[in-house]
Amino acid sequence: MARPRTQGGTTAGATCGSRGSRGATAGAARALRAARRGAGAQRGVTLIETAVATLVTALLAGALAGAAEVVLAVDREARRAAEVGELGLGLLAEIAALPFADPQTGSGALGPDGGEWPAAQTRALFDDVDDYTVGDGTRVLQQKDGTPIDLRRYRRVVTVIYLDSQDPVSPSAGETDYKLITVTVLEGAEVAGVFRTVRVRGGRDVDYAG
């Protein structure tokens, strides 16, 4: 008895279906491997991109921090220059407003005259340019009336010397008609600024040419 075609067809069809299933499985496996490779490549790109982005961010942050440091340093230097100028030129102007020699004694000796440097150590009684050889060199800065100046990291030292009348850039051991007044502003042990003028007896201050 011959097998019904349908049965044989069904069997053949089942056989073909099994082969097709294996083919489909293999194809799916290839697709999966490809997908995995793709995913791996994608992960690689993502990691590289992340690393580059991190590096760029770090570089930008470093550049910004560096720029901020520069701005702060410039700002500090500008503020320091303003403070030093104010302290030096301010004291030089205070000195320049006074006479060449003591108005009471006319003494040629350099330094404060009798009683002008009291125990309270203020400049309130200074009345000629060379009284200032004592002052803010070893203590908190003060205004002339003794009011403290809130710039405690600075000190001011004033020197007054006679200059040779014939050669007013050279020091003179004796009394002459020229006094070189130098205000040095110190920040710690560092010289932060030097300000000079020359007072001529009976005349106006002139710039020191030395």
Ligand SMILES: [Ca+2]
């Ligand atoms: Ca005096």
